[in-house]
Amino acid sequence: MQLSIMLKESDKATLQTQIFDQIRAMILNGRLRGNDPLPTTRELSAQLGVSRNTAVLAYERLVSEGYIRTKPYVGTFVAPDLPDTAFFSSSAPETAPAAPAPLKDGGLTEPLRDMRTHRLADPDRRRLVADFWVGKPDARSFPLKAWSHHIKARLKSAGSELTTYSDPAGLLELRQAIAKHLAPARGVVCDPEQIIIVGGCQDGFNLVGRLLVTPGSPAVVESPCYQGAAYVLESLGAKLHPVPIDRDGLDVTMLPQVEGAVAYVTPSHQYPVGVTLSLQRRIELLAWATQYNAYIMEDDYDSDFRFVGSPLTALKGLDRNERVIYLGTFSKCMGPGLRLGYVVAPRRLVESFRRMKMLMNNGQSWLEQAAMADFMSSGEFGRHLRRIRQMYRERRDALLASLHKHFGECEIYGEQAGMHLVWKLPDRFPSAAEVEAKGLAAGVGVCSLATGSALRFDSNDGGDRLLMLGFVALTEKEIEEGIARLATALRS
């Protein structure tokens, strides 16, 4: 067989690189498919008029980057297991820029590791009239003016801080500001030294997981739970122990009697259902962790927003035996694009956390940390929180009122706090997935648990009747219009 390869003497790239680039482009364009045979290096060198060694070196590079495989005594073939995402569209020109080589897990010819990932956003939903997507703050409320002021001021005064490595645990000023904020806001009393700045909760899950999970070690998760955390634990080889939740949160009587687990929980506003873990159960959960040497990973992702009563103390605030690792994020109250969050580590783990953070990425960007520290210590953060809390409360009220107006009495969970609530659909309605499909057809985005990044372990848990509605990124008018449209779509 012959490959259509054109070599140019005038090209700056070596002949070997030109052969490599063109065969790779044929694979990525789909012109060569998995398992397609390739000419032998002897045939290729004869066809192209290059030395055999040039062809051999080009093939060796394609093999080492995982594009092709050689089978001894049989021949050379296109690798069968390139992921779909490796391919350009068939209309892409052959000279399309090189895609990064797929990462390999283990030897050159091992298949790619198949990791499950959560959904962050769905670009198709941008065209919707109203999208009640969960977990998305109102981008319009980002304090842009104050933020650019702090960034500019820091840039002006930046010396070597801007360019050197600093403490992987994060900028001390920011850690001090967070410690000062956490005590009154969440009842978490800690030293700034216990705080590790991370790239959002997701980075925190990885940090905790890499430190505490070994292949086969037990990890307790809520059932259902947040995919982003469960998939990290799963990817590290943890054995997941799902524990059901009810109206009072995690059913602590179902906790496994195993030593040394990591337990991932969302006590303030359970993800996805929205219920709050009762005080009695908090105490029992802490006692379980002490008894079985477990660490609890408390994800307090949207606790800045509590609309009914005073803010509940975080589980960490009750933690006398230092079994709780607290995770907070600026993704919800500022914006997820910042990629800033924090972990409050038990004292005995602080040094290990710092070292692991160093191994992972040497810490977060200095400039954003500095701006966040200034934004907090100037008092602007507190004012910003109060302002958006009020705005989000009004949006939540608008959603509850619209649901009531169009659907009558609704069974709602999780409306006291957070950025989304959950509606248990009445029996006369189809399943949440079907409601979601009808909504989308009418230009309204609502989420079933699966779309809302929730992981279910029990198909009989009633989760297919739960509809998640994020309300903070829509105006009251958009909320009313969205729910009215949904009602019309469901009637038809």
Ligand SMILES: Cc1ncc(COP(=O)(O)O)c(C=O)c1O
């Ligand atoms: C329950 C829960 N925890 C954590 C996160 C992740 O937040 P971050 O942006 O801080 O990684 C999310 C994101 O939506 C979430 O829903």
